[in-house]
Amino acid sequence: MSQVLHTPPPTPAPADDDLAALAARHGLSVSGARPSLPEYVRQLWDRRHFIAAFSTAKLTSQYSQAKLGQVWQVMTPLLNAAVYYFIFGVLLQTKKGVPDYIPFLVTGVFIWTFTQSSIMSGTRAIAGNLGLVRALHFPRAALPISFVLQQLQQLLFSMAALVVILLCFGVPVAASWVLAIPALVLQFTFNAGVSMIVARLGAKTPDIAQLMPFVLRTWMYISGVMWSIDHLLQRHTGLPSWVAPTLQANPPAVYIDLMRYALIDSFHSSQLPAHVWLLAAGWALLAGVGGFIYFWKAEETYGRG
Numbered sequence: 001m002s003q004v005l006h007t008p009p010p011t012p013a014p015a016d017d018d019l020a021a022l023a024a025r026h027g028l029s030v031s032g033a034r035p036s037l038p039e040y041v042r043q044l045w046d047r048r049h050f051i052a053a054f055s056t057a058k059l060t061s062q063y064s065q066a067k068l069g070q071v072w073q074v075m076t077p078l079l080n081a082a083v084y085y086f087i088f089g090v091l092l093q094t095k096k097g098v099p100d101y102i103p104f105l106v107t108g109v110f111i112w113t114f115t116q117s118s119i120m121s122g123t124r125a126i127a128g129n130l131g132l133v134r135a136l137h138f139p140r141a142a143l144p145i146s147f148v149l150q151q152l153q154q155l156l157f158s159m160a161a162l163v164v165i166l167l168c169f170g171v172p173v174a175a176s177w178v179l180a181i182p183a184l185v186l187q188f189t190f191n192a193g194v195s196m197i198v199a200r201l202g203a204k205t206p207d208i209a210q211l212m213p214f215v216l217r218t219w220m221y222i223s224g225v226m227w228s229i230d231h232l233l234q235r236h237t238g239l240p241s242w243v244a245p246t247l248q249a250n251p252p253a254v255y256i257d258l259m260r261y262a263l264i265d266s267f268h269s270s271q272l273p274a275h276v277w278l279l280a281a282g283w284a285l286l287a288g289v290g291g292f293i294y295f296w297k298a299e300e301t302y303g304r305g
Contacts, residue, residue, distance in 0.1 A: 122195030
């Protein structure tokens with residue numbers, strides 16, 4: 001007598017709604033899910049000590065293999081300033097008509113280097129730390145912010161050398177030096193926002209890191225680091241009408257001018273663009289808030305293959 005084997009009908013797969021209800025019933029959540037924006041900010045604040053310690057550790061290890069060690073934090077921008085002085089100040093004579101040209105130049109180089117290094121480190125903030133991103137659960141914005149904080153610490157070391165240069169070239173200590181603090185706060189906010197934008201772009205397209213040096217070099221040349229925007233506009237009155245406001249409202253130029261105005265007594269308010277503090281605050285708000293939200297929206301994608 002033959003036996004007929006009956007194959008049991010396949011069990012239907014549970015619907016997504018059933019799985020969601022089951023997870024909710026047991027208090028489970030999606031691993032790596034993007035939290036709400038207020039919760040994301042709270043998580044970042046809770047990890048503020050990690051951000052500070054991580055940035056300090058990166059700064060300490062940056063020159064650990066060099067014999068001069070942390071001295072390179074000051075030597076690197078000073079050597080850049082010396083090269084720019086020879087090429088632009090001596091050969092191209094951009095120092096003509098610019099009082100206190102060496103303090104003018106060194107201030108521009110130091111402040112520009114802060115923005116340049118923040119953006120360059122931001123491009124690799126996620127792509128260069130995939131092991132950390134995949135191993136630990138934390139708000140990924142902590143990485144670009146910590147790299148910008150690292151560059152701020154390096155700038156503060158350089159500022160000590162800048163003060164010595166100012167005093168050596170006869171620039172007196174003045175009450176206006178206090179204005180350097182809000183200027184740096186606004187620039188830090190701007191740099192952090194742009195760093196988060198390029199961090200998201202660099203996480204998806206690593207080639208951004210190869211392109212960024214060319215973008216930053218062009219940006220430096222139009223930001224008045226080695227030459228005075230004010231003197232250029234006075235000498236070339238036949239420029240198109242859009243050139244002057246574009247150069248003066250350029251974010252790095254705004255922060256450089258604010259720092260020169262704060263530190264150098266021969267740099268007068270007439271050389272500043274109109275409503276300069278509003279410009280500085282506007283760029284910081286636009287880049288800081290916009291960059292943060294732009295980065296947060298892709299939180300779930302960082303570290304995914």
